[in-house]
Amino acid sequence: MTNTTLWRLLWRRYRVLLGTALVVMGLVGIKAATDLVGTVGNLFTKHGYITGNADSLLMFMTFVVVTVLGWAIFAWDHHTDFNHYLFALPVTRRRIYRQKLQLLLTTVAGSYVLMHGLFLGVLGLIKRSTMTYNLNWANDLRYCVSQLMFLLAVLMVAMTCGLWLGQIFASALTTVIFMASWLFAINGFSTILMDLTGIQLWRVHWIYYFDQSTWSGFSILVLGSLAVIVALYYLDRWAFEHLSLEETGEYFLLPQFRQTLLWLVIVYLTVAVSFSSFGHLIIQMVTNHYVADLPLYQNVLLAVVVAYLTWSIGRLILYRPDQVRTAFKFKKIA
Numbered sequence: 018m019t020n021t022t023l024w025r026l027l028w029r030r031y032r033v034l035l036g037t038a039l040v041v042m043g044l045v046g047i048k049a050a051t052d053l054v055g056t057v058g059n060l061f062t063k064h065g066y067i068t069g070n071a072d073s074l075l076m077f078m079t080f081v082v083v084t085v086l087g088w089a090i091f092a093w094d095h096h097t098d099f100n101h102y103l104f105a106l107p108v109t110r111r112r113i114y115r116q117k118l119q120l121l122l123t124t125v126a127g128s129y130v131l132m133h134g135l136f137l138g139v140l141g142l143i144k145r146s147t148m149t150y151n152l153n154w155a156n157d158l159r160y161c162v163s164q165l166m167f168l169l170a171v172l173m174v175a176m177t178c179g180l181w182l183g184q185i186f187a188s189a190l191t192t193v194i195f196m197a198s199w200l201f202a203i204n205g206f207s208t209i210l211m212d213l214t215g216i217q218l219w220r221v222h223w224i225y226y227f228d229q230s231t232w233s234g235f236s237i238l239v240l241g242s243l244a245v246i247v248a249l250y251y252l253d254r255w256a257f258e259h260l261s262l263e264e265t266g267e268y269f270l271l272p273q274f275r276q277t278l279l280w281l282v283i284v285y286l287t288v289a290v291s292f293s294s295f296g297h298l299i300i301q302m303v304t305n306h307y308v309a310d311l312p313l314y315q316n317v318l319l320a321v322v323v324a325y326l327t328w329s330i331g332r333l334i335l336y337r338p339d340q341v342r343t344a345f346k347f348k349k350i351a
Contacts, residue, residue, distance in 0.1 A: 018108045023116050035124045038082050042128035045078040046135035083168050087175030088192045096185040114257045125172055129165050156230040163229040166242035173249040180253050183270045198289045205292035212313055268334050279331045286327050291320035
């Protein structure tokens with residue numbers, strides 16, 4: 018089977034999903050432009066950012082679309098058993114993986130360019146005399162390219178969730194929780210860093226003045242995103258080549274890594290919940306005592322509770338869903 022034949026097969030399979038993403042991104046670009054109709058003064062900042070809420074709308078909707086695309090391409094194939102058909106084709110799994118990834122990357126990059134093209138085009142058509150079209154192309158290009166690289170890294174993360182997790186609803190819920198908790202995880206890490214070293218993460222000079230429209234900010238974001246993309250590309254390629262159809266329907270499709278996954282989730286959720294503003298809010302609601310900063314011992318106590326619950330529920334989901342009581346006990350699950 019040639020690459021062209023395989024590409025056509027995959028395009029027919031995913032064309033509704035990919036086409037919908039293109040349409041949604043195009044509409045978002047038009048919507049963001051029309052939201053600026055009443056703007057008075059400059060339409061752009063000197064760094065290339067859009068004034069008002071248009072920039073937030075573009076980023077948020079793109080993040081959602083990219084997450085859904087990355088997750089659905091693999092998760093839907095697990096759910097519908099389409100992998101049984103794909104793996105029976107006279108083509109290697111590596112080629113299938115590459116063609117899938119090519120479709121995803123092309124769609125995300127194309128829809129991103131379409132969105133910004135429609136945004137700038139419509140904005141140029143509807144601009145009023147009260148508006149100043151002060152776009153700095155050099156800054157804007159650095160801003161957009163670095164943002165696109167970040168979104169491609171997000172795509173790879175979402176794709177990893179869809180590829181490694183099998184049950185459709187549990188996989189979707191896990192992906193939503195993980196994607197929505199990034200900021201809490203960073204917040205938790207900064208709290209731990211502050212408690213241990215006294216360093217405030219957001220006060221570090223290069224982070225405080227980070228700007229992706231400058232060459233330094235552009236380089237940091239692009240290289241960081243590229244590192245994530247390359248690492249997950251090879252990790253997911255290996256996983257796709259070693260998927261077992263016998264595990265279809267299980268929550269985690271690579272059982273040899275259950276223990277590793279469990280401990281990674283324990284560490285992640287302990288940091289994201291116990292030491293972040295989210296954990297701060299939980300403690301305040303439970304104790305009905307509102308303070309600006311929590312003492313360290315309360316964060317540690319919450320961390321112990323979160324780690325225990327994550328460990329217990331994780332054992333229940335990953336190993337024996339039929340042994341509810343045993344999962345919450347400090348004993349080995351048979």
